[in-house]
Amino acid sequence: MVMSTTLKVGPEERVRIRVRVNGVWYERDVEPRKLLVHFLREDLGFTSVHVGCDTGHCGACTVIMNGVSVKSCQVLAVQADGAEILTLEGLAKDGKLHPIQEAFWEKHALQCGYCTPGMIMETYFLLKENPEPSEEEIRRGLAGNLCRCTGYQNIVDAVKLASQKLKELKMTL
Amino acid sequence: MYPPKFGYVRVSSLEEAVNILNSDENAKVLAGGQSLMPLLKLRLIKPSYLVDINRVPNLSYINIERDRIRIGALARHHQFEINKELWSIYPAIPETAMQIGDPQVRNLGTMAGSLAHADPAADWPATLIAFRASITALGPSGERVIPIDDFFTGPFSTALGKGEVIKEIVISRVEGNVKSAYVKLERKAGDFAVVGVAVMLKLGGDGSIEDASIGITAAGPKPFRAREAEKALIGRKPTSDVIEDAAEKAMRESNPISDIRGSSDYKRYMVKVITKRAINKALSR
Ligand SMILES: Cc1cc2nc3c(=O)[nH]c(=O)nc-3n(C[C@H](O)[C@H](O)[C@H](O)COP(=O)(O)OP(=O)(O)OC[C@H]3O[C@@H](n4cnc5c(N)ncnc54)[C@H](O)[C@@H]3O)c2cc1C
Ligand code: FES
Ligand code: FES
Numbered sequence: 001m002v003m004s005t006t007l008k009v010g011p012e013e014r015v016r017i018r019v020r021v022n023g024v025w026y027e028r029d030v031e032p033r034k035l036l037v038h039f040l041r042e043d044l045g046f047t048s049v050h051v052g053c054d055t056g057h058c059g060a061c062t063v064i065m066n067g068v069s070v071k072s073c074q075v076l077a078v079q080a081d082g083a084e085i086l087t088l089e090g091l092a093k094d095g096k097l098h099p100i101q102e103a104f105w106e107k108h109a110l111q112c113g114y115c116t117p118g119m120i121m122e123t124y125f126l127l128k129e130n131p132e133p134s135e136e137e138i139r140r141g142l143a144g145n146l147c148r149c150t151g152y153q154n155i156v157d158a159v160k161l162a163s164q165k166l167k168e169l170k171m172t173l
Numbered sequence: 174m175y176p177p178k179f180g181y182v183r184v185s186s187l188e189e190a191v192n193i194l195n196s197d198e199n200a201k202v203l204a205g206g207q208s209l210m211p212l213l214k215l216r217l218i219k220p221s222y223l224v225d226i227n228r229v230p231n232l233s234y235i236n237i238e239r240d241r242i243r244i245g246a247l248a249r250h251h252q253f254e255i256n257k258e259l260w261s262i263y264p265a266i267p268e269t270a271m272q273i274g275d276p277q278v279r280n281l282g283t284m285a286g287s288l289a290h291a292d293p294a295a296d297w298p299a300t301l302i303a304f305r306a307s308i309t310a311l312g313p314s315g316e317r318v319i320p321i322d323d324f325f326t327g328p329f330s331t332a333l334g335k336g337e338v339i340k341e342i343v344i345s346r347v348e349g350n351v352k353s354a355y356v357k358l359e360r361k362a363g364d365f366a367v368v369g370v371a372v373m374l375k376l377g378g379d380g381s382i383e384d385a386s387i388g389i390t391a392a393g394p395k396p397f398r399a400r401e402a403e404k405a406l407i408g409r410k411p412t413s414d415v416i417e418d419a420a421e422k423a424m425r426e427s428n429p430i431s432d433i434r435g436s437s438d439y440k441r442y443m444v445k446v447i448t449k450r451a452i453n454k455a456l457s458r
Binding site: 071 | 174175176177178179180181182183184185203206207210211213214215221222223225227228251271274275276277278280281362363
């Protein structure tokens with residue numbers, strides 16, 4: 001049987017990867033151990049992607065990868081080779097906030113703002129899968145995103161408002 | 174925090190992964206990465222190579238066939254959660270998936286990865302024990318089938334040998350009036366179970382229990398089948414006395430340790446409470 005290893009990189013080597021972030025292709029050399037979150041923040045400058053923990057619990061680093069939400073601290077940059085990624089920076093268009101961002105603004109769904117990019121990206125995934133979630137579904141949908149400031153109530157309200165705004169605008173995610 | 178240095182191999186077949194794992198004992202499979210990444214970041218493990226199987230084609234299937242369900246090594250927790258057919262035939266399966274971690278973890282984490290990781294508090298093992306699943310392992314000398322009852326050998330250890338990977342998980346379908354449920358007691362959303370109990374019951378025409386199967390997680394060094402509890406149900410009508418007796422037996426079969434999720438006494442008592450709830454939930458469906 002013929003077997004082809006598509007890619008093999010030693011621990012001391014770097015490998016060239018291509019990743020499409022917010023519609024633009026980037027090519028960089030990375031170490032195999034580099035986390036996607038560090039690649040996005042440090043190599044590409046997408047500093048909305050925050051690091052809040054070492055264990056995959058806080059969700060501050062959430063981005064959309066190939067259509068699903070992932071914690072970018074739980075994915076290697078090499079794994080994202082060829083992937084399509086959406087970060088908070090990709091939401092606003094022509095200087096205008098995305099309806100989800102507007103809803104967070106209007107409902108005062110943030111205080112320090114550390115968790116906010118992750119919250120908004122997870123909200124994006126939640127509303128993409130389920131455009132009109134119940135309060136229970138919103139709370140379950142955001143279970144992987146911790147906020148130390150708001151007590152969550154205004155975040156839940158913002159997700160409800162975002163759902164309404166998207167419906168009124170007939171906007172699909 | 175940065176993980177330690179390791180090499181990376183992206184394979185295009187499981188055979189290739191087996192070859193690498195067989196020749197390098199420090200290489201490790203990378204599936205969803207949802208257990209592996211925290212271990213790497215906390216520097217609890219230091220593999221030589223990560224063998225990324227995520228691009229192996231045709232491994233993400235959940236095939237519901239007439240007499241069995243076949244699950245590929247890359248089926249993610251989320252795929253079970255949204256599978257309508259599973260909700261109608263074996264609700265305990267998607268019900269287990271939806272209680273694992275959080276949406277981001279479920280988007281990447283796999284059933285096979287969870288089994289191979291063998292966390293004694295993981296959710297899937299309870300349910301797969303209740304459904305009497307088997308695991309198809311691929312190794313240097315080909316495939317072999319491991320019944321789930323023989324798969325877990327202790328905390329974080331399994332019957333997988335050198336160079337072996339999980340290829341598929343198979344659940345044989347049971348004919349007749351089958352009811353199932355998974356009930357997880359957790360301290361907070363997204364946490365591992367304090368205890369978790371999965372129940373599968375087959376009811377006869379007269380309402381008595383023809384067959385019963387109970388899998389319990391987080392209540393011992395490894396997930397287990399509560400055989401005495403099963404015996405207390407089989408052949409009887411599920412009255413509250415019968416259910417109480419079965420739950421009591423499940424409690425006596427458990428052997429949980431004290432940890433941050435509770436004392437061993439508390440957890441033992443919770444095995445009884447949650448077993449009762451799981452049986453009643455299955456019956457109510
Ligand atoms: C925040 C958080 C919360 C969580 N909560 C829960 C929870 O409530 N309940 C629960 O059960 N789990 C929970 N988990 C763990 C999660 O379910 C993981 O997805 C799962 O344990 C591992 O699956 P994976 O595909 O991510 O495996 P990986 O992390 O990629 O691998 C895990 C281990 O399995 C091995 N492996 C993977 N695939 C194979 C294969 N096909 N053959 C042989 N070996 C293989 C790897 O080498 C590694 O040793 C949580 C994880 C996180 C980060
Ligand atoms: S940084 Fe906390 S989950 Fe990624
Ligand atoms: S606004 Fe401060 S952590 Fe959420």
